[in-house]
Amino acid sequence: MFPADFAYVRARTLDEALDLLDEAHAADQEAKLIAGGQSLLPMMKLRLAAPQVLIDIADLPELRRGGWMSSVVGGSFGGSIGALSTYRQLGRDALLNGGVIRGRNENVAPHRAEGVPAITDVLTVLADPQVRARGTIGGAVAHGDPASDLPAVLLALNAVLTIASRKGRHPESHLGPYTPRRTRKEPLNIGKREIALDDFLQGIYTTDLADDEIITHIRISHQGGTASAYEKFPHPASHLPLAGVAVVLTYKGGRLTDSNGHVTDLADGSLASAAIAVTGISPRPYRARAAEALLKDAFPTQETLAAAAAQVTTESPGSANRVSLLGDQHASADYRAHLAEVLTRRALAKAIARGGRSL
Ligand SMILES: Cc1cc2nc3c(=O)[nH]c(=O)nc-3n(C[C@H](O)[C@H](O)[C@H](O)COP(=O)(O)OP(=O)(O)OC[C@H]3O[C@@H](n4cnc5c(N)ncnc54)[C@H](O)[C@@H]3O)c2cc1C
Known part of the structure; x- marks a missing residue:
């Protein structure tokens, strides 16, 4: 099956992607973000989705950055994962998968991380290598599929999503209006909110995500x-x-x-x-x-x-x-x-x- 006709545009920055969403909205066109395309393209081919504009966000550097703060003693860590991280990249994360961590200086001896075995379990039973190489964590949660693996583990870990838009804040956010720390390079007209994944997921392919919003990060903290x-x-x-x-x-x-x-x-x-x-x-x-x-x-x-x-x-x-x-x-x-x-x-x-x- 072929998808219905659509226009395709590739955004280079988060700012540009938000502009493109606004432009489509102003022109009364249905726009969809595409990251790895592993859920959206099959849906378009089956004509279950027929967006007029596809905005490709796979190159946005702001959605790739993430990072952990970890405690060498006790195995606790916390931080955020960029929404564009693929399953394969998650599988290579030493802190999540119990790999060897090397300290930044010689006072910290190399040690094996405790890992989060439930995440490693998911990565070994999810789809095939092609899907794992392209499918992203942001796409997995945004899609709202009632039958998807990773969101279950993220729910059990009390994950929280960071979502960017022009609005700056979302009145219904269950954690209240919130603006996470802004990086120095980020334009001032990008607003962010946070929402617990448990509040974000609403029903079959239905989430709390508005048409003009982009998930940028998924935050977890893991207790040793x-x-x-x-x-x-x-x-x-x-x-x-x-x-x-x-x-x-x-x-x-x-x-x-x-x-x-x-x-x-x-x-x-x-x-x-x-x-x-x-x-x-x-x-x-x-x-x-x-x-x-x-x-x-x-x-x-x-x-x-x-x-x-x-x-x-x-x-x-x-x-x-x-x-x-x-x-x-x-x-x-x-x-x-x-x-x-x-x-x-x-x-x-x-x-x-x-x-x-x-x-
Ligand atoms: C053959 C096959 C087998 C599969 N098997 C499994 C399986 O065993 N278990 C499982 O859990 N999943 C499975 N999947 C689904 C796959 O894991 C998900 O499709 C994938 O993770 C979604 O990520 P993506 O980047 O490809 O999303 P896309 O397809 O690009 O997008 C999906 C949706 O999310 C939106 N979106 C994407 N990124 C963002 C963002 N950052 N902010 C806001 N909205 C966004 C898009 O607009 C779209 O609506 C399978 C898929 C295929 C094709």
């Missing part, structure tokens, strides 16, 4: 000592998840020193918190808050994990309602719910084993 995993049941043809579950577990820990200098290790193997995000089974990837509530402060055993997994499609803690479930010719709603429960048990057990603990 957490254990994570991603489990997926792929559709055999597309590899998209019929169901996928990401978990990030944080153990209780810390030390108490009394007035005599005696140190007590508070780590008893119980969980401080569990973040569980599910994709593929509902109109949008979601956090399974009812299942999370059962694991908070709990000691993980086969029974506690099974009880939490049984609640993975419950709408909220204490609710009798289920989340809205998708059912189609590929899998019924009940089958997807069953997959989510099984995958939750598996992902939890995998994360616990990775944390060096047994059930």
Whole structure:
């Protein structure tokens, strides 16, 4: 299938891309940004999307920059990933994937990063090398596909998006009007807002992104000592998840020193918190808050994990309602719910084993 006719223009800077969006808007033309094209082009070929103007943002230097602040001790790190980072580039990030980190000076010895194994899991089960080489993290979240892998892990990591526009701020942003630190070279007429990914994702191919906005970065902060995993049941043809579950577990820990200098290790193997995000089974990837509530402060055993997994499609803690479930010719709603429960048990057990603990 060929897509409908469209005009194509390549932006060189964020400023220019925002101008092009404004121009299309003023001319009453439907414009679409294109990054890796791995979702948009198939949709255009199937005539599910027919933009009149394609604005290519693949060259924008502002969307490539990112960077981490990491703590050598404890494995914690935080920072932002440029929206144009491809899956392949994520796979090469030593901090995310447990590679060797070399300090900038000789006082910091080379050491192996703890990594975020759930991200590494995604990169090994997502699509094929061609898609991983071109598909971008910004495109993956902006597309709002109810069945996509990476957004589930990003949800479990409490990711926050930075979005640029001419507006400067967004009145409905759940984190309030916000202007992240502006780089010295950035034009003053570019405004930015931040929004939690959980608030950004709204429904099937529906997000909080306005027509004149561009995602520039995805920010995460990762606490050292957490254990994570991603489990997926792929559709055999597309590899998209019929169901996928990401978990990030944080153990209780810390030390108490009394007035005599005696140190007590508070780590008893119980969980401080569990973040569980599910994709593929509902109109949008979601956090399974009812299942999370059962694991908070709990000691993980086969029974506690099974009880939490049984609640993975419950709408909220204490609710009798289920989340809205998708059912189609590929899998019924009940089958997807069953997959989510099984995958939750598996992902939890995998994360616990990775944390060096047994059930
Ligand atoms: C054969 C195949 C197999 C696949 N298998 C999987 C799989 O197993 N798991 C999975 O999760 N995904 C899978 N995908 C989907 C793929 O991961 C996503 O399509 C890709 O990550 C989207 O990124 P992109 O840069 O290609 O986005 P594009 O296709 O360029 O854009 C997608 C949408 O996002 C918008 N957009 C892009 N970047 C931005 C930005 N910075 N700001 C605002 N809007 C933006 C575009 O306007 C468009 O609406 C598969 C795709 C293919 C073709």
